[in-house]
Amino acid sequence: xxxxxxxxxxxxxxxxxxxxxxxxxxxxxxxxxxxxxxxxxxxxxxxxxxxxxxxxxxxxxxxxxxxxxxxxxxxxxxxxxxxxxxxxxxxxxxxxxxxxxxxxxxxxxxxxxxxxxxxxxxxxxxxxxxxxxxxxxxxxxxxxxxxxxxxxxxxxxxxxxxxxxxxxxxxxxxxxxxxxxxxxxxxxxxxxxxxxxxxxxxxxxxxxxxxxxxxxx
Amino acid sequence: xxxxxxxxxxxxxxxxxxxxxxxxxxxxxxxxxxxxxxxxxxxxxxxxxxxxxxxxxxxxxxxxxxxxxxxxxxxxxxxxxxxxxxxxxxxxxxxxxxxxxx
Numbered sequence: 459x460x461x462x463x464x465x466x467x468x469x470x471x472x473x474x475x476x477x478x479x480x481x482x483x484x485x486x487x488x489x490x491x492x493x494x495x496x497x498x499x500x501x502x503x504x505x506x507x508x509x510x511x512x513x514x515x516x517x518x519x520x521x522x523x524x525x526x527x528x529x530x531x532x533x534x535x536x537x538x539x540x541x542x543x544x545x546x547x548x549x550x551x552x553x554x555x556x557x558x559x560x561x562x563x564x565x566x567x568x569x570x571x572x573x574x575x576x577x578x579x580x581x582x583x584x585x586x587x588x589x590x591x592x593x594x595x596x597x598x599x600x601x602x603x604x605x606x607x608x609x610x611x612x613x614x615x616x617x618x619x620x621x622x623x624x625x626x627x628x629x630x631x632x633x634x635x636x637x638x639x640x641x642x643x644x645x646x647x648x649x650x651x652x653x654x655x656x657x658x659x660x661x662x663x664x665x666x667x668x669x670x671x672x673x674x675x
Numbered sequence: 676x677x678x679x680x681x682x683x684x685x686x687x688x689x690x691x692x693x694x695x696x697x698x699x700x701x702x703x704x705x706x707x708x709x710x711x712x713x714x715x716x717x718x719x720x721x722x723x724x725x726x727x728x729x730x731x732x733x734x735x736x737x738x739x740x741x742x743x744x745x746x747x748x749x750x751x752x753x754x755x756x757x758x759x760x761x762x763x764x765x766x767x768x769x770x771x772x773x774x775x776x777x
Contacts, residue, residue, distance in 0.1 A: 564716065564717070566739075581702050581704070582700065582702055608704065608759060609704075609748060610752065610753070611744075611753065611757065612752075612753045612754075612757075613752075624753075624754045625754075626754075627754060627756040627757055627758060628753065628754065628757045628758075629757070629758045629759070629760060630744075630757075630758070630759045630760070631759075631760045631761075632702065632705075632759060632760070632761040632762070633762070634700045634701070634702065634761055634762045634763070635700045635716075635719070635722065635737055635762040635763075635764070636716065636717075636719045636737055636762065637716055637737075637739070637762055
């Protein structure tokens, strides 16, 4: 499994005429689905159902959703036990308290404990709590992750550097339909003195999916 | 809302629904497996109909069902306690409560 974020060897194979890595020009043949997307977009605009500004606005909203939003939710839950209860019992309203509207979808918060470690996958496609975390990482959408994490979760977690004791249950959550999932990681030992604000940068995206645990600084 | 109570024993149907290739939310690996209702998620429009633009049909109850990893994969390597939770629609589930009582 590729877990390295900078796996781009081809970028370094530039020749003498190009002294810096570059991205390929996207002047290849237009595919069926690209053409369909473009045609549907043009039609929606032409029929005044939506306009170009609304499309751009949605793209900007999507780009503004980043994993740090999830980290803030977790840091709040670690620092405020009442908030944590609300987050587990009524996740939708609890995340709305921090300004995140998840629309018609439902959120389930999975608490990691001494006895259970949770990990999330969508074996069928790439369901992911985008309203909170933004776009999923490429590996989350890969066939390899989707097929292997349900079949041999401990091995996959090990490849992410996560060793879960055999006494502790590994619980895989397959996000197949209308629910979305956020893992509430275990607060690491040695962070008792840290403020909510100082906890945020410790909590990375992968911990919110459940492939790693949060480590003390 | 009828259907299964939390904790009920259910089996996932192993048939393929009698319709064209659908936007089916029941992965193959879980078909035919026996698990327990973990929670009732609510009622939602059927994705297998929505995929064909048939909006506004009857809502279907969605459950989360918990399975033991060793029941799914005969040769599962890991802890005996390891589990999978997965969302499944009611029409994919068969009630095994009667069989359990026998």
